[in-house]
Amino acid sequence: MGAKPTVSKRDRNDYEKNPHPIVCYFGSWAHYHKNETFEIEDIDYNLCTHINYGFAKIDEYNYTMLMFDPWLEDHLEEYKRFTDLRKKNPHLTTMISLGGWYEGSEKYSDMVTNVQMRQRFVKSAVDFLVKYDFDGLDLDWEHPGARGGAATDKENYVKLLEELKVAFESEGYLLTAALSPGKGTIDHAFVVPKLNELLDWANVMTYDYHGGFDNYLGHNAPIFHRPEENEELERSHPGMDYTHFTVDFTINYFLSLGLSKEKMIMGVPFYGRGWTLMDAQHNKLHDEAKGMSPAGWIGGEPGVLGYDELCQLFKKNETSDWQTTGDPYYLAPYSWTKKIFMGHEDVKSIKCKIAYLKSKKLKGAMVWALENDDFKNRCGDGKYPLLNTVYSMLNGKDSGSMECPYGNIYPPTPTPEPTTTTTTTTTTQKPTPSPDTPTPVPITSTTPGDIDLLCSRDGYMPDREDKHDYYQCENIGPHEWRLTKKSCPLGPSGEQLIWHQELKRFLLLSALVLIFVTGLDAVAKRDHNDYTKNPHPIVCYFGSWAHYHKAEPFEIEDIDYDLCTHINYGFAKIDEYNYTLLMFDPWLEEHFEAYKRFIDLKKKNPNLTTMISLGGWYEGSEKYSDMVTNSEMRQRFVKLAVEFLIKYDFDGLDLDWEHPGARGGAATDKENYVKLLEELKVAFEPHGFLLTAALSPGKSTIDHAFVVPKLNELLDWANVMTYDYHGGFDNYLGHNAPIYHRPEETEELERSHPGMDYTHFTVDFTVNYFLSLGLSKEKMIMGVPFYGRGWTLMDAQHNKLHDEAKGMSPAGWIGGEPGVLGYDELCQLFKKEGSDWHTTGDPYYLAPYSWTNDIFIGHEDVKSLKCKIAYLKSKKLKGAMVWALENDDFKNRCGEGKNPLLNTVYSMLNGKDAGSMECPYGDVIPRTPAPTTPTPKPTTPTPAPTTPTPAPTPSPTEDPVDFYCSRDGYMAYALDHHKFYQCENIGPHKWRLTLQPCPGDMTWVQAHKKCDGPPDVYHQ
Secondary structure, X not given: OOOOOOOOXXXXXXXXOOOOOEEEXXXXXXXXXXXXXXXXXXXXXXXXXXXXXXXXXXXXXXXXXXXXXXXXXXXXXXXXXXXXXXXXXXXXXXEEEEEOHHHOOHHHHHHHOOHHHHHHHHHHHHHHHHHHOOOEEEEEOXXXXXXXXXXXXXXXXXXXXXXXXXXXXXXXXXXXXXXOOOHHHHHHHOOHHHHHHHOOEEEEOOOOOOOOXXXXXXXXXXXXXXXXXXXXXXXXXXXXOOOOOOHHHHHHHHHHOOOOHHHEXXXXXXXXXXXXXXXXXXXXXXXXXXXXOOOOOOOOOOOEEEHHHHHHHHHOOOOOOOEEEEEXXXXXXXXXXXXXXXXXXXXXXHHHHHHHHHHOOOOEEEEEOHHHOOOOOOOOOOOOHHHHHHHHHHHOOOOOOOOOOOOOOOOOOOOOOHHHOOOOEEOOOOOOOOOOOOOXXXXXXXXXXXXXXXXXXXXXXXXXXXXXXXXXXXXXXXXXXXXXXXXXXXXXXXXXXXXXXXXXXXXXXXHOOOOOOOOOOOOOOOOHHHHHOOOOOEEEEEEHHHHHOOOOOXXXXXXXXXXXOEEEEEEEEEOOOOOOEEEOOHHHHHHHOHHHHHHOHHHHOOOXXXXXXXXXXXXXXXXXXXXXXXXXXHHHHHHHHHHHHHHHOXXXXXXXXXXXXXXXXXXXXXXXXXXXXXXXXXXXXXXXXXXXXXXXXXXXXXXXHOOHHHHHHHOOEEEEOOOOOOOOOOOEOOOOOOOOOOOOOOHHHHHHOOOOOOOOOOHHHHHHHHHHOOOOHHHEEEEEEXXXXXXXXXXXXXXXXXXXXXXXXXXXXXXXXXXXXXXXXXXXXXXXXXXXXXXXXXXXXXXXXXXXXXXXXXXXXXXXHHHHHHHHHHXXXXXXXXXXXXXXXXXXXXXXXXXXXXXXXXXXXXXXOOOXXXXXXXXXXXXXXXXXXXXXXXXXXXXXXXXXXXXOOOOOOOOHHHHHOOOOEEEEOOOOOOEEEEEEEXXXXXXXXXXXXXXXXXXXXXXXXXXXOOHHHHOO
């Protein structure tokens, strides 16, 4: 690996000299917590001996180590601020943690199977630690052999640790790992005695035993199990494991398998897990529950409340109806109201856990996570009451104490011998299967770990004994799986269909149930003309995630239902396995009745139309592309879409599949998109449902995605997204939604600004191009953005249009999205006393842009909205679409009245200024004739400085990036089997294409999407 001549590392003994390490995890995403963010400067660097920064990740294609959130580092220097904590406490050790629950196993499993890829990863890990000055690596691959892993992970995990240890020793780096506490995972993941040899220590995650992912009330981290929690109770509570899911069992099991006490760091949670009660009477341990408790106002995670949230809830004595009791077996408290049950921690239970740890003579404690403690002293117990307790009991004034206020830290009954325990696993099935789903057959196993053996990942597996049957695995929470056996249905001719594992997605989906759009219950709907009678529709998108906006949430009740004619609820999604239409965020519906409150807006305005929008940018194309390729699955999707609209009383569907043919799609998407619309239209007509679609504005997307004349026939209208043309994803300053391009924005300027497209990326070009391809003006709704896109300047002098920029601007305090500021944020910035913002209006863009010494934003205001609506009227288009309601100044923070942008759209289209063509920034008539069908020109984006040699530009008759980039990822390079193409989507309508070499003599294997060997096997 080579020495690091420029980096001086402390001796390893500096890291290891603490008699009782206190390893603290810091979740970097706490920067985005709403209501109370947690920053690096909030860390108490004197109470922890080691702090792990969570998380880094690995690249899913070349398996190198990457930042998880590069924006935090690029814009806020997170890593530097984190490692600089050592300047305040020279004895502190700062490490990077790699992985985490959401990373799963698949990438890690693929990487460790191949010696060259392991070596590549190990080298990248050393380089990463050197570059960012970390003191070591904490490997948080939690479930080798499961959740996307393979049976070989157990031995390969050892190989990875061996190679990391060799590489790290010469550099003095620490190597630790986070270990899952479940017996099934331990058995299939870890060669435990090797951990003593290879790790500095192991952080055992003794928590997440029970939570809202279970069907019955329990505790997140019980030390012992209760006497009644035996095999008989487990049989009556399907899916539950009480005797194995305790801190004491996990510790004893690891010890029995050979893990040294001197290598074991025991996990201590600073949060609780919660349930929503079935009713107020079902509030006792083991009672059946409805699901997860609502998300907290700080962390925002359903089923979880940090101690910082819990202590505040409990302190509201005058209004709180919380009741709390301490359990003498769990040695921890649980609390409940009429609706919620929480199994959690407090200062007393933390004393018990540390006393238990000391009674077992373990090395030290690990805490998850710093941001969940009461770090602001909101509850009056001092800052960091839980962490201070850990420190005091291990390394401070109470280090000699064995106090446990909740009971005895020694087992109340003899602990079962872990190595001889027999596990009986019973999978659960839904109480009432839907008519379209084959009845699940319960699987009962008497072999420990059968579920882990079958469930190597979520999804479907074959039944090795009967080709007509298959298994479904569902991950229902940490260390929890649901396994059901299903039978293939009968085919059209009465024959029983056969499970095909290789084609499980396609064959399963065409074979599960053949559903046709017939037999739907009649539902009284308004006449279709009621929805379309507005001469100028104003279609408003509502982003349901605005409920989670920090600083200023936007709720359904904040919508002005009189200014919009149609409101689209964003978003629904489709299931990636059976392609049915699903809620995107079921928690909002289940706990806040979001759909009902949304639909009920029609009670306040009977002329309002409320629709559901399906898709969105983050949904990509792959699932949609797979679904439309198969006639039966399209029919299944269409039937269930109708049922979805009926069930939740929506007036129609807005299809927001933005990039057919790209971003995971296929060349056939263009024709199949038409088939989908045809079938939706036929199914919707008897019910009077509207059918609309959101269309991307980029020329290449239009060419590859849409048979434009068919849109007139099949859609009630098309919402054209005339925005996101330029932003911080570009390397040069510009504007989010320019109406025209500037005179100097020519092909010559594009050549000098690699990756930029000025002449095609304007509102005027998109509108004219759609019209030239045959889209009727009567079907075109033009998009209007209520936000701006921004850049971070290279320096204060580079603040002019087309200047090179450093990257995206920082996230705003409300929306929290890097590179984007809503008008609600912008107007407050501009109004702020002492503001150094400068603003100018552009006579070609017909919109303003603003800058400071650090930031540049191309945005909208009331005047530019007048210009956009005047332009729309000059083109005689049907109406306007706005993205999105939550970005307007809906609270009137800036003194222009509530919703100033939306009021402008309404006034100019359907209100007092409907006859106006006012555009304060210039003339809405083009200065030069707009091209209609320009000749495509090649573009070769400049790769980032760290990327390999860029790929050669394809033939000028092709659009180069779209030609290769049918989806994000990697493609074969036909001229050399030792190389491959990498496609990266770097923003709306923006791609980066690079040619990369395989390591050593390895060869690219397209089927595996990775470099492999030996080379000669794959040359064909």
